Amino acid sequence: MIISRLLFIIFLVSGWCSAQGYENKADNILIVYLSRTNNTKVLAEMIHENVGGNLVALELKNPYPQNYKSIVAQVAEENRTGFLPPLKTQINMDKYDTVFLGFPTWGMQLPPPIKSFLTRHDLKDKTVIPFNTNAGYGIGSSFRTVESLCSDCNILEGFSVTGGIERDGIYLAIKGNRKVEVKELLVEWLEKLKPLTIKN
Ligand SMILES: Cc1cc2nc3c(=O)[nH]c(=O)nc-3n(C[C@H](O)[C@H](O)[C@H](O)COP(=O)(O)O)c2cc1C
Numbered sequence: 064m065i066i067s068r069l070l071f072i073i074f075l076v077s078g079w080c081s082a083q084g085y086e087n088k089a090d091n092i093l094i095v096y097l098s099r100t101n102n103t104k105v106l107a108e109m110i111h112e113n114v115g116g117n118l119v120a121l122e123l124k125n126p127y128p129q130n131y132k133s134i135v136a137q138v139a140e141e142n143r144t145g146f147l148p149p150l151k152t153q154i155n156m157d158k159y160d161t162v163f164l165g166f167p168t169w170g171m172q173l174p175p176p177i178k179s180f181l182t183r184h185d186l187k188d189k190t191v192i193p194f195n196t197n198a199g200y201g202i203g204s205s206f207r208t209v210e211s212l213c214s215d216c217n218i219l220e221g222f223s224v225t226g227g228i229e230r231d232g233i234y235l236a237i238k239g240n241r242k243v244e245v246k247e248l249l250v251e252w253l254e255k256l257k258p259l260t261i262k263n
Contacts (some may be wrong), residue, residue, distance in 0.1 A: 089114070089115030089116050090116070090158065091116070091158060091159055091160045091161060092114055092115060092116025092117070092159065092161045092162075092163070092260075093116060093117050093119065093154065093156075093159040093161070093162045093163070094107050094110050094111050094114075094116055094117065094118045094119070094162075094163040094165070095119045095120075095121060095152075095154065095162065095163070095164060095165070095180070096119075096120060096121065096163075096164070096165030096166065096194075097120075097121045097165065097166045097167070097174055097176050097177055098120065098165070098167065099127070099134075099167065099229075100226075100227045100229055100234040100235055101234070101235045102167065102196040102226030102227050102235060102236060102237045103165045103166060103167050103194070103195070103196045103226065104120065104165075105235070105237045105238075105242065105245075106165055106194050106196060106222070106224070106237070106245070106249065107120075107163070107165045107194075109245075109246055109249050109250075110163050110165075110194065110249070110253070113249075113250065113253050114163075114253065114260075116161075116163075117159075119152060119154060120152070121150060121152050121176055121177070121180060122150065122151040122152045123148050123149070123150060123151060123176055124148070124149040124150065124151050125148065125149070131229050131230060135170070138169050138170050138174065138175060139170055141175040142170055142172055142175065146175065147175060147178055147179040147182055147183075148175050148176050148179055149179065150176060150179050150180060150183065154184060156184050156185055156186065156189070159189065160188075160189055160190060161189065161190045161192070161260050162186060162189055162190070162191050162192070163192045163194060164177065164180075164181075164191055164192065164193050164194070164209065165193075165194045165195070166193075166195060166205065167195065167196050167197060167226065168195060168196075168197035168198070168200065168201065168202055168203050168205055170203075171200065171201075171203030171204065171205075172203055172204050172205060172208065173204070173205040173208040173209060173212075174205075177205075177209075178208065178212060181209065181212040181213055182212060186213050186215075186216045187215045187216070188215065188216070188217070189216050189217070190216070190217045190218075190219060190259070190260060191209065191213055191216040191217065191218050191219070192218070192219045192220075192221065192222075192256065192260070193205070193206050193209050193218070193221035193222075194221060194222040194223070195221065195222070195223040195224075196223070196224055196225070196226030196227070196237070197223065197225060197226060198225070198226070198227065198228040198229070198230065199225045199228065201223070202221070202223050206221050209221075219256055219259055219260070220252075220255070220256070222248075222249060222252045224237070224245050224248065224249075
């Protein structure tokens with residue numbers, strides 16, 4: 064009796080997985096993201112729920128200051144000088160062929176740690192899919208910079224939504240009804256990508 068119930072559960076779960084359509088590729092999918100106030104992290108987790116794969120938060124050797132004005136000033140200086148902050152997170156890219164790359168907009172640009180990631184990891188010939196949250200001012204030059212730092216990657220259509228407004232004390236904004244709304248948009252986007260990311 065217990066065994067037949069167990070078999071039934073396995074049957075249901077495997078049916079659900081194949082309905083997602085990503086099951087063959089899950090081991091080859093990396094979802095890597097930078098997030099300070101967790102909005103981008105929520106998107107990363109939603110993508111992970113839908114496509115599986117490995118979920119990795121990028122960490123820095125020297126974390127940014129907590130204070131908003133201090134981080135804004137530091138990021139502006141890093142962007143000005145082209146400084147690439149060293150990463151604590153090192154990823155062996157060999158086993159991945161699809162990389163979901165998540166980041167907030169910082170100073171209307173790609174955050175320096177993502178520039179570090181793209182510069183210090185070999186993503187040649189991999190499929191790269193950017194996703195982003197911002198305070199309502201959009202992606203700025205961030206997606207274009209992904210393209211230029213990853214010119215030998217196959218970059219697919221990215222996804223971007225409004226997240227928090229740290230400047231005004233609004234930190235995690237993708238929660239409650241807003242989370243439900245964002246999830247619908249995100250699933251719609253993933254459905255469009257599916258034929259491009261699954262190779263049989
Ligand atoms: C240093 C810094 C710079 C930012 N610059 C911008 C910006 O130029 N445009 C914008 O729309 N939002 C900007 N933001 C807001 C974040 O993009 C937004 O809050 C995002 O949702 C944060 O994502 P997270 O919660 O994953 O860290 C900035 C935030 C920080 C900390």
